Amino acid sequence: MDKEKLNEAYPHPSGGWGSLRAVAKILSREKVVLKDSAVLLHQNKPDGFMCVSCSWAKPADPHTFEFCESGAKATAWDTTAKRVTANFFQLHSVSELLTWHDHDLEEAGRLSGPLRYDPVSDRYVPVSWQEAFDEIGRELNAMDPEQVVFYTSGRASLETSYMLQLFARMYGTNNLPDSSNMCHESTSVGLKEAIGVGVGTIMLEDFEKTDLMFFFGQNVGTNSPRMLHPLQDARKRGVPIITFNPLREPGLVSFANPQSPVQMLSPDHTQISTQYHQLRTGGDTAAIVGLCKAVITADDAAMAGGRPRVLDDAFIREHTHGFEDFARYVRQTEWTDIERVSGLMRADIERAADEYMKANAVIVHYGMGLTQHRLGVQNVRMLCNFLLLRGNIGKPGAGPSPVRGHSNVQGQRTVGITEKPELAPLDKLAQQFSFEPPRKKGTNTVEAFEAMVKGEVTAVFNLGGNLVRSVPDRLQTEPAWGRLRLTVNVATKLNRSHLVHGAVSYILPCLSRIEIDRQAGGEQAVSMEDSTGRMHGSHGVTEPASPDVRSEPFIVAGIAKATLETKSTVDWDAWRDDYSRVRAAIAETYPEIFHTFEARMWTPGGFPRPLPARERKWQTKSGKAEFMVPESLDEDPDMTEHEPQALRLMTLRSDSQFNTTIYNLDDRFRGIKGTRMVVLMNRADMALRSLQEGEEVTLQTIADDGIDRRVEGLRIVPYDIPRGCIAGYYPECNPLLPLWHYAKESKVPGAKSIPVRIAAHYR
Ligand SMILES: Nc1nc2c(c(=O)[nH]1)N[C@H]1C(S)=C(S)[C@@H](COP(=O)(O)OP(=O)(O)OC[C@H]3O[C@@H](n4cnc5c(=O)[nH]c(N)nc54)[C@H](O)[C@@H]3O)O[C@H]1N2
C-alpha cells in the first residue's frame, strides 16, 4: 500500500444506514442463510439467547431488533457456515498456521471436533472426547496444582464458571484468573473499597430518572451500542451528556436509530455529547479533582453568602467518611497543576461542574479509559468522590456505571471465579461439598504470566481466551506459553493461543450459546449476569456447528471427573446431564443472590442481585462510603520523568473486532480503512517530528529494564487527539506493553498509557 490517505472523517452518526449495511455485509460473507437471520430476532429476548458480544443490560420490553451492529456481527461470526475440519489440519501444519493473520485463523470457521497436537507431523489430529479427558486428567494429576492455571474469558455462563471454580479448588488451587483482570478489576477493587460493592449500582430504570450523565473513557457507539437506545431517550428528555475522552469518538458525538425509519431518513440525528472534553490520556484524576474543586469552591461561596449549600451536607455527614481530608486536598491543589496534567482549561472544567451542580441525579458511565492505567483504581475512587459530593449514589437516577466488557464477566466473579480466597465463600463450599479448599491466594492474569515467564507454570486450562494475543509483553509471554507442558483450549474458533502450544496440547471445540444444547436430561439453558447486576436465562436456537462439539459444562465436567476420580463428592455426570442441578448448587452457595434461581431465571429484564450501596448500606471498613485522597494527580506518575519527546500510547478497539477476534480491517467510525497497523497522532506532533501522513514508523517502549520492545510498520494517521498522546490498536500493539506496567492494586495492565518514542520512520 502506498501513502494513500488511510482515514476519512466519518461524516455519519453512529447507528443509521452504515450500521445496517455493515451487518448485511457480514451476514452474506459468513454465508449465514436468510432463514438463519431470523436468529437475530431471538437475540436478547426473554425467551431467546443472550448476545455473545457485550454485557449491556437486556430490557424487559425489548425492541423487535434488540441487537446492534456489534451483536449482529458476533452472531454471524458464531453461526457461520464455514468449518475447520480434520482435513483443514491435514492441509495446514501448525508452523504454517502460525504465519496466518488472526483474522484468517478465525475466518476459517467453527472448530468441529476435539483435537490433539501431534509433534511428529506438526499437526492437530482428531481424538475422542474420552481420550482427551483421560489424558488431561493424567497430566494434571502428575502436576503440582499450584503450578496450574485455570483462565476464564468473560463469555462463559454462570453454570460453567461455577463448575470450573469448584473443579479448580477441588484439584487444589485458587489460580483462577479471568479476563476481568485485564479489564474492570480496577472497578472491582475501587468500588468495593469506596462503596462496599465491586459492581455498578445503576439499573436501566435510572436512565428515566437521571438529570445528567457523564462518560469517562468508554466508547459506547463501538463497544456497547445497545446502550445508545436508553441514551437517546434520555437525550430526548433534554438530559445533557458530558464526555471526557482524549479522542473525538464519532460514536460519542451523535446517533441515528436504525429502528426509527424517520430518523434514518432525515438528517435529524440525536446529538449524544452536549459537552466534549478532550483531556490528555491519563488526565482523569486531575480533571475530576478540578470538577470537585469547582463544586467545593461554589459551596464555600454559598456558605459565605448565606445561600443554600451546593454539597449534599446531610448525606456527607450521615453516609460518608474522609470528606474533610479530601476537601483539604482539593482546596490545596492549584488550578495550574490541574490544567497541566489534565490538558483541559479551567473554564471548561467549570462549565462541566456547573451542569453537575444544577443536576439532582447524576450517572457516571466509564470504561477502559479509566481502569487501564497505573492508578486505575484511584481513578475509580475519584469518580466516587465526585458522585458522593452531592449524594449521587443510592438515589434514583444516580450512581457509578462501569460498562463491563464480555457478556458474563461480572457474573463469573459473582459465582466464585477469583484468585482472591477472601472473595470466594470457601467455608460454604467446604461444607457443601465436603472438601478442604485451598486457602492460599492464587494468581491473577498478570501474576500467572509473570510466573510463566519464570518457568513456574506447567499447565494452562484456557476457557475461551486468546491469551498470547490479549496479555502484555507479547515477545516475552508468547514464548513462555510455548514452553508449557500442557495447554488445554476450550474454544469456538481457532486462535493463535492454540498454535503456540504446550508439549501436550488440546483444542476442545465448544457450542456457542446461540446453539441448542442437548444433553441426556433434555435441552439445556444457561444463565448470565449483565452490567447492571441482573441475571438472565439463555437458550440456544440454532443447530450445533457439528455433532462433535460439546457444551462448556460437558467439557468441564468431563475433565473434572477424569482428574478428581473418586476424590470428589460431586456427581459430575448428573451436572452434565441437567444444568438445573448446577443452578441448585449455586443457589445453595449464594442464597441471597440466587434463591429460587430456576423459577426466576426467565424473568423479563432479568432478576436483580442485592446491591446494598443502592440502599445506602455501605459494606466498607468504616461502614460508610469512603472518600479517598489521591496519591498523585497524574494517573501514570512514572511517565512524567521520561524524555520530553515521550508519547503516551493508548491501545483501542474498533467496531470491526471483538477483542482479539478481528472481523475485518476497517474502523468505520474512525474512518480508517484496510489496515489496523496505524498510529493516530496530532498534526502538531507530526510537524514537530517531521512526520507525514501515511509514513511508516517504529514505536519503541521507553523503559529501563533492558528489554527492547518495538512494533514496526505502523502508519501515521493525523487525528483529533491531544498533543503528546497517540493511539494504536489492541492487540497489534501489545508487544509494547510491559508486563509490569499495571495498576498497582488491581494489576490491570496500563494499556491506555504506554510510554513510547518514535524509534525510526520511513518514507
Ligand atoms: N465492538 C466491540 N465491542 C466490545 C469489545 C470489542 O472489542 N469490540 N470488547 C468488549 C470488552 S471485553 C470491553 S472491556 C469493552 C471495552 O469498551 P471501552 O471501555 O469503551 O474500551 P476501549 O475501546 O478500549 O477504550 C475506551 C475509550 O477510552 C478512551 N481513553 C483512552 N485513554 C483514556 C484516558 O486516559 N482517559 C479517558 N477519559 N479516556 C481514555 C479511548 O479514546 C476510547 O474511546 O467493550 C466490550 N465490547
Ligand SMILES: Nc1nc2c(c(=O)[nH]1)N[C@H]1C(S)=C(S)[C@@H](COP(=O)(O)OP(=O)(O)OC[C@H]3O[C@@H](n4cnc5c(=O)[nH]c(N)nc54)[C@H](O)[C@@H]3O)O[C@H]1N2
Ligand atoms: N493492549 C491491550 N490489551 C488488552 C486490552 C486493551 O484494551 N488493550 N483489553 C483487555 C480486555 S478488556 C480484555 S477483556 C482481554 C480479553 O482477552 P481474552 O479473554 O483473551 O479474549 P477474547 O479475545 O475475547 O477471546 C477470543 C477467543 O474466545 C473464543 N470464544 C469465543 N466464543 C466462545 C465461547 O462461547 N466459548 C469459549 N470457550 N470460547 C469462545 C474464540 O475461540 C476466540 O478466539 O484483553 C485485554 N487486553
Ligand SMILES: [Mo]
Ligand atoms: Mo474486557
